[in-house]
Amino acid sequence: MIRFVLTRLLRAVMTIFAVVTFAFVVLRMSGDPAQVMLGPDVPQDAVDAFRKAWGLDQPLWVQYLAYIKSIFSGDFGVSMRDKVSALQLVLERIPATLQLTLPALLLKLLIGIPAGVYAALHRQSFADRGVILLAIFGFTIPSFVMGLLLVLIFSVILGVLPSGGQDTWMHSILPTITMSIGGIGILARFSRSAMIEVMGQPYIRTASAKGLKWSDVVWGHALPNAAVPIVTIVGFMVGSLIAGAVVVESIFSWPGIGRLLVVSVTNRDLAVVQCILLMIAATMVISNLVVDLLYGWLDPRLRAQTAH
Amino acid sequence: MIPNLVELRSLRVAFDGVQVLHGIDLDVGRGESVGLVGESGCGKSVTWLAALGLLPGKASVTGSVRIEGREICGGSRHVLEEVRGGRIAMIFQDPSSSLNPVIRIGRQITEALAIHRRLHGEAAKTEALRLMDMVGIPDARRRFDLYPHEFSGGQCQRLMIAMALAGQPDLLIADEPTTALDATIQAQILDLLVQLRAETGMAMVFISHDLGAVSQVCERVCAMYAGRIVEQGRMEQLFAEPRHPYTRGLFDAIPRIDGPRQRLIPITGTVPNPKNLPAGCAFSPRCGRAVEACRSDLPNLEPIHDGRRLACHRPVPVVSAPPVRTRTLEAV
Numbered sequence: 001m002i003r004f005v006l007t008r009l010l011r012a013v014m015t016i017f018a019v020v021t022f023a024f025v026v027l028r029m030s031g032d033p034a035q036v037m038l039g040p041d042v043p044q045d046a047v048d049a050f051r052k053a054w055g056l057d058q059p060l061w062v063q064y065l066a067y068i069k070s071i072f073s074g075d076f077g078v079s080m081r082d083k084v085s086a087l088q089l090v091l092e093r094i095p096a097t098l099q100l101t102l103p104a105l106l107l108k109l110l111i112g113i114p115a116g117v118y119a120a121l122h123r124q125s126f127a128d129r130g131v132i133l134l135a136i137f138g139f140t141i142p143s144f145v146m147g148l149l150l151v152l153i154f155s156v157i158l159g160v161l162p163s164g165g166q167d168t169w170m171h172s173i174l175p176t177i178t179m180s181i182g183g184i185g186i187l188a189r190f191s192r193s194a195m196i197e198v199m200g201q202p203y204i205r206t207a208s209a210k211g212l213k214w215s216d217v218v219w220g221h222a223l224p225n226a227a228v229p230i231v232t233i234v235g236f237m238v239g240s241l242i243a244g245a246v247v248v249e250s251i252f253s254w255p256g257i258g259r260l261l262v263v264s265v266t267n268r269d270l271a272v273v274q275c276i277l278l279m280i281a282a283t284m285v286i287s288n289l290v291v292d293l294l295y296g297w298l299d300p301r302l303r304a305q306t307a308h
Numbered sequence: 309m310i311p312n313l314v315e316l317r318s319l320r321v322a323f324d325g326v327q328v329l330h331g332i333d334l335d336v337g338r339g340e341s342v343g344l345v346g347e348s349g350c351g352k353s354v355t356w357l358a359a360l361g362l363l364p365g366k367a368s369v370t371g372s373v374r375i376e377g378r379e380i381c382g383g384s385r386h387v388l389e390e391v392r393g394g395r396i397a398m399i400f401q402d403p404s405s406s407l408n409p410v411i412r413i414g415r416q417i418t419e420a421l422a423i424h425r426r427l428h429g430e431a432a433k434t435e436a437l438r439l440m441d442m443v444g445i446p447d448a449r450r451r452f453d454l455y456p457h458e459f460s461g462g463q464c465q466r467l468m469i470a471m472a473l474a475g476q477p478d479l480l481i482a483d484e485p486t487t488a489l490d491a492t493i494q495a496q497i498l499d500l501l502v503q504l505r506a507e508t509g510m511a512m513v514f515i516s517h518d519l520g521a522v523s524q525v526c527e528r529v530c531a532m533y534a535g536r537i538v539e540q541g542r543m544e545q546l547f548a549e550p551r552h553p554y555t556r557g558l559f560d561a562i563p564r565i566d567g568p569r570q571r572l573i574p575i576t577g578t579v580p581n582p583k584n585l586p587a588g589c590a591f592s593p594r595c596g597r598a599v600e601a602c603r604s605d606l607p608n609l610e611p612i613h614d615g616r617r618l619a620c621h622r623p624v625p626v627v628s629a630p631p632v633r634t635r636t637l638e639a640v
Contacts, residue, residue: 203408211393300455
């Protein structure tokens with residue numbers, strides 16, 4: 001078990017390392033920060049001075065080694081635009097993003113899973129078809145379309161909810177709904193198919209044949225078996241808590257990580273973009289690790305496999 | 309008159325409008341052991357899943373299922389839940405997948421004790437350990453908290469039996485309990501069932517296509533074909549002298565280990581599709597003895613003189629004992 005966790009941790013570190021390297025190289029090859037920051041009409045010596053000041057005149061591998069070294073000492077660099085620590089800039093924005101993504105995650109779980117389970121238990125019924133239809137609708141409509149649609153209905157036509165900004169709790173309603181709809185659809189579909197498969201298993205018939213109450217059969221015997229595929233999907237959702245709001249934050253001018261990322265990429269603010277990508281990779285990797293550990297807890301057969 | 313323990317009357321089952329069970333009449337007396345034999349798909353298992361309301365929603369079940377005179381067919385969920393496990397318990401073909409893989413074995417047994425005998429906590433655990441011991445799980449105390457995958461197939465079937473016994477049922481339906489097990493384990497499980505029946509006095513319905521196994525545990529046998537019972541009688545009767553050509557065919561297809569080597573006689577053809585059954589007797593297309601009447605009129609299951617019930621226009625003639633007996637009578 002300990003060995004399993006250690007190998008997974010090592011793999012997690014490798015993954016993050018790969019992401020960091022990739023981001024580093026691609027960012028530097030895709031545009032010159034000096035040009036973007038200073039504008040097109042500055043004289044060449046100003047550009048050179050800028051490059052020298054930020055170490056961009058060094059060969060790529062020298063810059064890379066310096067960067068890796070500073071990461072290990074907890075220094076994520078300084079924003080070229082705001083001249084403050086990139087890490088601080090990013091950390092400041094996290095609460096705003098979580099203010100959207102956490103309630104959205106809660107909505108996905110509380111609506112998606114029960115809807116899927118209900119549909120599975122009432123297969124071929126009107127409710128089942130309704131759930132499938134809504135689920136497909138939910139995850140096929142891109143969030144930028146959904147967001148604009150909601151703005152059109154609730155802000156422009158009805159005028160009951162604000163269309164952007166972060167001033168009151170009312171402001172978070174539309175972005176939260178926009179963000180949760182796709183996830184609700186995905187979870188509903190996965191929960192439904194997982195439950196349908198489990199309900200057809202012989203041990204469910206055994207549980208009924210024992211005389212268990214229907215609700216105990218469903219919640220006590222079926223759902224724990226359907227949990228593995230559901231947890232996998234939820235793991236991805238948790239992993240994207242930090243970065244899942246790029247589009248939605250842009251639509252609703254919400255000052256979170258997503259907006260910061262978009263702005264920083266446009267400005268070629270290298271340290272900030274790298275810091276955000278590192279953060280995204282870390283949350284994704286950690287949540288995957290937690291999911292892997294959960295598998296063993298949920299299904300004793302998998303526990304037996306990982307022990308060997 | 310004391311009613312039978314369980315009485316099935318014209319039990320019919322249809323899946324999506326396709327009739328698969330065409331009116332089953334069957335009685336099981338207290339403590340009696342009845343075998344149901346027939347090829348796969350003839351409705352052996354469906355009969356009892358239907359009786360206990362365990363078929364999926366798309367199945368429509370009609371007819372009557374009485375337990376000591378009390379009707380349960382079409383009964384409320386509550387009525388059925390009380391019967392399942394408490395009056396009639398059931399064990400299944402594939403023991404390893406019939407136990408819930410993510411629940412500890414001890415809990416799966418105590419769960420049944422809690423429902424049917426209101427046993428909880430230590431009392432339930434003690435009783436569960438006793439049951440595990442009774443069905444021959446060695447070292448039960450240590451293995452109480454293991455999961456099903458940590459037991460072998462034979463042990464899983466023993467655990468299924470322990471779970472079935474937990475509710476102290478009057479009738480145990482054993483649905484092909486040995487089919488998925490290898491030969492030595494099969495014999496052990498059969499012995500266990502015989503022994504438990506002797507100890508508890510419960511009745512048993514043994515569903516199988518293994519006539520050898522049936523002969524070991526049953527007193528009465530019903531042969532089923534295409535959703536109907538075609539012959540029913542005492543075990544020795546059917547084994548000595550099957551009268552329905554289908555029952556006869558089943559016996560002819562068993563290899564013998566005594567006597568000279570002989571070719572097995574298979575029943576030609578396959579079981580008809582329930583969606584389009586032949587007119588008349590469903591077995592007529594595969595039957596060597598079929599005449600015109602067999603292809604047009606459906607024979608009813610009628611009692612015949614020797615006490616068995618038979619559904620056949622042209623039964624296999626009796627060859628052995630009766631003529632001899634007649635001659636003796638004439639001599640007297």
